[in-house]
Amino acid sequence: MRLQGTEPGLDALDAGILSALDRDARITMSELARLIGMSAPGVAERVRRLEAAGVLKGFSAEIEPRALGYAIRAMVRIRPLPGKLHLVEKLIDACPNIVECHKITGDDPFLAQLVVRDIEEMDGVLEALAEHAVTSTAVIKSQAVRRRLPPLR
Amino acid sequence: MRLQGTEPGLDALDAGILSALDRDARITMSELARLIGMSAPGVAERVRRLEAAGVLKGFSAEIEPRALGYAIRAMVRIRPLPGKLHLVEKLIDACPNIVECHKITGDDPFLAQLVVRDIEEMDGVLEALAEHAVTSTAVIKSQAVRRRLPPLR
DNA sequence: GTTGAAAATAGCACGAA
DNA sequence: TTCGTGCTATTTTCAAC
Numbered sequence: 001m002r003l004q005g006t007e008p009g010l011d012a013l014d015a016g017i018l019s020a021l022d023r024d025a026r027i028t029m030s031e032l033a034r035l036i037g038m039s040a041p042g043v044a045e046r047v048r049r050l051e052a053a054g055v056l057k058g059f060s061a062e063i064e065p066r067a068l069g070y071a072i073r074a075m076v077r078i079r080p081l082p083g084k085l086h087l088v089e090k091l092i093d094a095c096p097n098i099v100e101c102h103k104i105t106g107d108d109p110f111l112a113q114l115v116v117r118d119i120e121e122m123d124g125v126l127e128a129l130a131e132h133a134v135t136s137t138a139v140i141k142s143q144a145v146r147r148r149l150p151p152l153r
Numbered sequence: 154m155r156l157q158g159t160e161p162g163l164d165a166l167d168a169g170i171l172s173a174l175d176r177d178a179r180i181t182m183s184e185l186a187r188l189i190g191m192s193a194p195g196v197a198e199r200v201r202r203l204e205a206a207g208v209l210k211g212f213s214a215e216i217e218p219r220a221l222g223y224a225i226r227a228m229v230r231i232r233p234l235p236g237k238l239h240l241v242e243k244l245i246d247a248c249p250n251i252v253e254c255h256k257i258t259g260d261d262p263f264l265a266q267l268v269v270r271d272i273e274e275m276d277g278v279l280e281a282l283a284e285h286a287v288t289s290t291a292v293i294k295s296q297a298v299r300r301r302l303p304p305l306r
Numbered sequence: 307g308t309t310g311a312a313a314a315t316a317g318c319a320c321g322a323a
Numbered sequence: 324t325t326c327g328t329g330c331t332a333t334t335t336t337c338a339a340c
Contacts, residue, residue: 031315
C-alpha cells in the first residue's frame with residue numbers, strides 16, 4: 001500500500017468500491033463483490049485496507065432534518081468580538097442546532113450550518129451568539145449540488 | 154406513524170436507532186437490537202419505517218479527501234453575472250471538484266464547497282467560474298464542529 | 307414486537323497465482 | 324502480496340403467534 005496522501009494508490013476497483021459504498025453504505029460485501037466482479041473476501045479485504053489507509057473514515061446515516069421538524073437550514077458566518085474567539089468556539093460547539101462548523105480564512109473565522117424548527121428558534125440561537133460575535137446569516141433555499149465525491153482518481 | 158413534518162413522531166428507541174446508525178451505518182440489525190434492547194426483526198422494522206417516513210434518506214461512506222490527495226478544501230460564494238444564473242448553476246454542477254453546493258439567500262446565490270489537490274487546481278476552477286460569476290473564496294483551516302445530528306426530539 | 311427456522315452473509319484458514 | 328475457495332458462525336428474513 002502506498003503512503004497516505006500520495007497518488008494514485010487507488011485503482012478502478014477501489015474507486016468502484018468507494019463509489020458503491022457512498023451510494024449505499026449498508027450494501028453487503030457479497031453484493032459489492034458482485035457489482036465490481038470480485039469475490040466477497042477480496043472486496044472485504046480491500047475495504048479494510050481503505051479504512052486502514054484513512055480513505056474510508058466511516059459510514060453514516062443520511063438523516064433528513066425536515067422530517068424531524070427542522071424546517072429551516074442556514075449558513076451562518078460568525079465573527080467573534082475581540083478576545084472572544086475561544087469563548088465563541090465553545091458556544092458554537094455547545095449549540096445543538098449547529099450541525100457543522102468550519103474554521104475558515106477571511107474576515108469571519110467560522111462558517112456554521114444551522115438547523116432550526118422555525119424562525120423563532122433561529123432568532124434564539126443568533127441572539128445567544130450576538131453577545132459575543134457578529135453574525136451574517138444566509139438561509140438555504142435548496143441544494144444545487146447534492147453531496148458527492150470528488151474524482152476518485 | 155405520524156405525518157412527515159409533524160413531531161415528535163420519534164420515541165427514545167427511534168432516537169437511539171438514528172444515533173447509532175449515524176455513528177456507524179454498517180452496524181448489524183442484531184447489534185443495533187442489542188444496543189437498544191429489542192429483537193432484531195423489531196429494529197429492522199423500525200428502520201424500514203424511518204426510511205418510509207423520509208427520516209432516513211440513506212447510508213453513505215465518509216471518505217477523507219486528504220487521503221485521496223485533495224489537500225485543500227474551500228467554501229466559495231458565487232455570484233453569477235447578470236443573466237448568467239442558470240449557466241453558472243450548470244457550470245457548478247459540471248465541476249467535479251465542487252462536492253456540495255447550496256442556493257442561499259443574500260447577495261451571493263450559491264455557496265459551494267470545493268475540494269482540490271493544490272492551489273493550481275483551485276485557481277483553475279475559480280478561473281473557469283470567473284468568466285460568468287464573481288467568487289469569494291475562504292479556505293477551510295479546520296473543522297470546529299464535526300458533522301452531527303440535531304436534537305432528535 | 308417476539309420467537310424460531312431457513313436462507314444469505316461474514317469471517318476465517320488455507321491454497322494458488 | 325493479493326485474490327479465490329470452502330468451511331463455520333452470525334445475521335437476515337419470513338413465518339406464526
